[in-house]
Amino acid sequence: MGFLTALSRRRTLLLCLLIQLLQVTSWSSAWTQGAPRLRLSFRDLQTSNSSTVIIGSINSSSYQALLLDEDRGWLLAGAKNHIFLFHSDNLNESPDKIYWPAAKDHVEHCKLAGKNAETECANFIRLLQHFNKTHVYACGTGAFHPVCTYIDLGLSSEEPTFLLIPHLVESGRGKCPYSPLEPFTAVLTDEKLYAGTSVDFMGTNAALFRTAIQGSRQHYIRTEANQDHWLNDPKFIGSYSIPDTHSPDDDKVYFFFKETAVESNQWDKRIYTRVARVCKNDVGGKRSLINRWTTFLKARLVCSVPGPEDRDTYFDELEDIFLLETRDEQNPLVFGVFSASSAVFKGSAVCVYSMASIRAAFKGPFAHKEGLDYRWVEYKGRIPYPRPGTCPSETYDPLHKSTQDFPDDVISFMRGHQLMWEVVHPLNRKPVFVRTGAPYLLKKVVVDRVEADDGQYNVLYLATDEGKVLKVISIPKESWQSEAIVLEELSVFQKPTPILNMKLSTKRQQLYVSSVSGVAQVSLHRCDLYGKACADCCLARDPYCAWDGSSCSRYFPTNKRRARRQDVKHGDPKSQCHDIGDGFDDVEEKVIYGVETNSTYLECVPRSQQTSIRWTVQHPRADHSHELKNDDRFVYMEHGILIHQLETRDAGIYSCMAEELSFSHTIARYSLRVIEHEHIGAPPSRGGAASRVVGGVRQGPTPFGPSHLHYKDYMQLSISGMSADEYCDQIWHRTKRRQKMHNLKWKQALENRKGRVRRHPRTE
Numbered sequence: 219m220g221f222l223t224a225l226s227r228r229r230t231l232l233l234c235l236l237i238q239l240l241q242v243t244s245w246s247s248a249w250t251q252g253a254p255r256l257r258l259s260f261r262d263l264q265t266s267n268s269s270t271v272i273i274g275s276i277n278s279s280s281y282q283a284l285l286l287d288e289d290r291g292w293l294l295a296g297a298k299n300h301i302f303l304f305h306s307d308n309l310n311e312s313p314d315k316i317y318w319p320a321a322k323d324h325v326e327h328c329k330l331a332g333k334n335a336e337t338e339c340a341n342f343i344r345l346l347q348h349f350n351k352t353h354v355y356a357c358g359t360g361a362f363h364p365v366c367t368y369i370d371l372g373l374s375s376e377e378p379t380f381l382l383i384p385h386l387v388e389s390g391r392g393k394c395p396y397s398p399l400e401p402f403t404a405v406l407t408d409e410k411l412y413a414g415t416s417v418d419f420m421g422t423n424a425a426l427f428r429t430a431i432q433g434s435r436q437h438y439i440r441t442e443a444n445q446d447h448w449l450n451d452p453k454f455i456g457s458y459s460i461p462d463t464h465s466p467d468d469d470k471v472y473f474f475f476k477e478t479a480v481e482s483n484q485w486d487k488r489i490y491t492r493v494a495r496v497c498k499n500d501v502g503g504k505r506s507l508i509n510r511w512t513t514f515l516k517a518r519l520v521c522s523v524p525g526p527e528d529r530d531t532y533f534d535e536l537e538d539i540f541l542l543e544t545r546d547e548q549n550p551l552v553f554g555v556f557s558a559s560s561a562v563f564k565g566s567a568v569c570v571y572s573m574a575s576i577r578a579a580f581k582g583p584f585a586h587k588e589g590l591d592y593r594w595v596e597y598k599g600r601i602p603y604p605r606p607g608t609c610p611s612e613t614y615d616p617l618h619k620s621t622q623d624f625p626d627d628v629i630s631f632m633r634g635h636q637l638m639w640e641v642v643h644p645l646n647r648k649p650v651f652v653r654t655g656a657p658y659l660l661k662k663v664v665v666d667r668v669e670a671d672d673g674q675y676n677v678l679y680l681a682t683d684e685g686k687v688l689k690v691i692s693i694p695k696e697s698w699q700s701e702a703i704v705l706e707e708l709s710v711f712q713k714p715t716p717i718l719n720m721k722l723s724t725k726r727q728q729l730y731v732s733s734v735s736g737v738a739q740v741s742l743h744r745c746d747l748y749g750k751a752c753a754d755c756c757l758a759r760d761p762y763c764a765w766d767g768s769s770c771s772r773y774f775p776t777n778k779r780r781a782r783r784q785d786v787k788h789g790d791p792k793s794q795c796h797d798i799g800d801g802f803d804d805v806e807e808k809v810i811y812g813v814e815t816n817s818t819y820l821e822c823v824p825r826s827q828q829t830s831i832r833w834t835v836q837h838p839r840a841d842h843s844h845e846l847k848n849d850d851r852f853v854y855m856e857h858g859i860l861i862h863q864l865e866t867r868d869a870g871i872y873s874c875m876a877e878e879l880s881f882s883h884t885i886a887r888y889s890l891r892v893i894e895h896e897h898i899g900a901p902p903s904r905g906g907a908a909s910r911v912v913g914g915v916r917q918g919p920t921p922f923g924p925s926h927l928h929y930k931d932y933m934q935l936s937i938s939g940m941s942a943d944e945y946c947d948q949i950w951h952r953t954k955r956r957q958k959m960h961n962l963k964w965k966q967a968l969e970n971r972k973g974r975v976r977r978h979p980r981t982e
């Protein structure tokens with residue numbers, strides 16, 4: 219082993235320590251507190267057999283549209299120029315595929331217009347919706363010339379036919395965006411497609427459309443164009459058909475989107491999130507608002523963390539919406555993922571809304587602007603009858619059978635009053651989950667309702683722009699509070715890539731996740747990975763898992779055959795497990811030799827990321843052990859403790875204690891023996907090994923201060939093509955091997971010199 223390579227390895231090891239320190243100090247406590255119990259890399263997931271990734275075809279990409287049929291067991295994925303049919307029990311089986319490219323002249327036109335040939339000028343499938351028992355409606359961007367048609371899947375679930383109907387291909391204008399990148403939403407209900415999309419090449423003319431897709435006449439209704447108070451540069455996120463009352467006349471479609479807010483400060487325009495709705499039976503006005511919505515209303519959806527003196531932190535940009543069905547079909551729970559990013563602040567939050575609070579905003583006062591130089595205020599004037607936004611109903615009022623029967627004053631009021639004055643607040647007026655300072659933003663959400671021993675829990679699957687999925691559980695507490703726990707953080711794809719879509723199959727207990735590169739299938743639970751002890755299983759608080767007497771395994775609420783140990787609410791192993799007697803603390807004591815003035819590293823890897831670690835030391839002649847403070851000399855690391863500039867008085871018994879909830883136990887114990895200088899051949903140079911090695915990075919009184927990390931050191935890491943974490947991982951293992959060798963060497967040396975060395979840290 220050459221001296222130079224040894225030196226450079228040391229340097230990189232120190233660099234790794236620096237990077238870790240830097241990460242710990244720069245990511246706020248909000249992030250570190252919400253550390254996942256299990257963090258599984260792509261490789262961990264593959265080796266535990268709980269995830270499969272499928273690339274539909276090497277000629278495709280951008281798997282944006284997913285459609286799951288739970289009953290028939292298939293998953294459709296819409297991608298570039300292709301639609302794939304996966305058998306959802308086993309994605310591994312090679313999928314059937316339909317090749318549906320854009321017309322050649324449209325591709326040429328698209329390229330001539332300056333669009334990217336690879337990433338824009340193709341048919342990117344954006345929409346897949348159930349049409350009837352046998353057919354799925356599909357739309358693609360068609361190289362900036364959107365097209366739609368039907369896919370015949372037949373009735374058989376074993377052998378679905380999978381055919382595109384070419385003679386039914388029709389224009390996708392008002393149903394599908396022109397661009398593969400434009401945010402978009404659509405829902406097909408009663409043979410009508412409700413879509414939020416733009417209808418021009420530039421993507422500037424965006425509207426909420428309803429198109430009757432059956433029948434030759436392409437009839438549609440839309441929001442008024444070029445009217446900022448209707449829609450102002452909207453980005454559409456979600457749309458759902460939700461009944462409002464028992465009367466079908468009252469059925470509405472709700473849209474979720476974000477837009478530049480007209481009512482915010484005139485000079486500092488901000489993005490707000492909106493919920494909007496229209497009546498399904500809206501057919502437009504008669505004299506005015508012909509083919510325009512006459513029932514379109516919108517309200518602001520707020521997601522904020524309460525702060526002192528009303529200075530809330532707002533997460534204004536909606537990223538995704540998920541509706542969790544409840545027993546009452548009129549009242550699903552609305553989950554929204556929001557982000558906030560500015561020069562000083564970047565973060566994500568999840569807020570939950572009740573339909574009752576959304577409806578309350580639409581029943582409240584309207585917002586009003588008198589004229590160009592006026593501010594938006596609450597409208598206090600007379601409201602015409604029938605109240606604007608009400609769906610026409612013959613049974614309720616025979617004079618107003620249809621929106622074409624609405625009186626002129628209602629129509630003219632609707633022209634200027636789309637915005638409600640009251641905003642919609644989330645349940646408990648705050649997010650259920652917040653993540654700030656993390657290196658990623660949350661982009662997608664799906665929610666599973668899980669039956670556990672002590673009640674029902676909402677398990678949130680949150681997908682990031684870096685290919686990760688967080689599995690988060692929200693635990694209700696006293697007085698409307700709740701606690702969010704990150705159970706798992708899964709790296710679903712090999713390379714960090716934004717997650718584009720997610721679907722959850724409760725029947726198969728699988729999550730389907732898509733990105734630019736492919737579709738992954740991930741099992742909802744991997745109970746055995748929480749650990750081999752009852753306490754580990756119980757502390758995990760995963761509602762899918764319970765201790766069955768011999769292992770941590772899937773919990774089935776109906777299975778009463780055996781006593782199952784589970785405590786999601788408190789995660790208290792003392793109440794659940796009998797195996798946590800003395801045995802649990804019975805860790806082997808390892809002897810470690812260190813050299814005076816050199817550094818030494820004691821390893822301690824907690825099984826869970828949520829445990830907090832405490833180190834204690836008992837010196838040879840001391841009565842008690844005392845806690846080690848994280849300071850210049852004793853540095854708490856993610857996987858252990860680093861002791862700088864060893865002194866002879868540092869000898870002693872070091873214990874690493876893991877604390878989680880109220881449960882504490884020892885997970886590593888070392889007897890550290892310090893060898894004095896005079897027992898070593900070569901005297902160490904001034905400053906000791908640690909700071910000398912840091913020489914390349916620059917010396918200083920605290921060589922581990924983040925400020926000493928040089929840009930070029932980061933560069934070296936990125937050149938090697940590995941992430942800092944992977945790199946450091948490798949270095950740890952090498953260092954550990956060397957420490958072992960070195961321990962052995964010193965043990966022998968000491969034994970040879972028995973009688974001279976009498977500094978045994980253990981009081982015998």
Ligand SMILES: *[C@@H]1O[C@H](CO)[C@@H](O)[C@H](O)[C@H]1NC(C)=O
Nearest residue numbers: 262263264265266267268746
């Ligand atoms: C994963 O599956 C492979 C092949 O089916 C099997 O050999 C292996 O033991 C499995 N691993 C685990 C951890 O279940």
Ligand SMILES: *[C@@H]1O[C@H](CO)[C@@H](O)[C@H](O)[C@H]1NC(C)=O
Nearest residue numbers: 274275276277278300315317
């Ligand atoms: C990919 O495209 C090339 C040329 O267009 C074609 O020859 C090849 O068969 C395609 N491969 C697959 C897997 O579809």
Ligand SMILES: *[C@@H]1O[C@H](CO)[C@@H](O)[C@H](O)[C@H]1NC(C)=O
Nearest residue numbers: 349350351352353368386432
């Ligand atoms: C579903 O719709 C397609 C397209 O209009 C039609 O050809 C087919 O007969 C319909 N199937 C059923 C079962 O209604």
Ligand SMILES: *[C@@H]1O[C@H](CO)[C@@H](O)[C@H](O)[C@H]1NC(C)=O
Nearest residue numbers: 813816900902903906907960
């Ligand atoms: C301790 O540091 C000296 C130089 O400072 C070095 O020569 C020696 O190898 C180090 N000892 C160990 C065991 O790392």
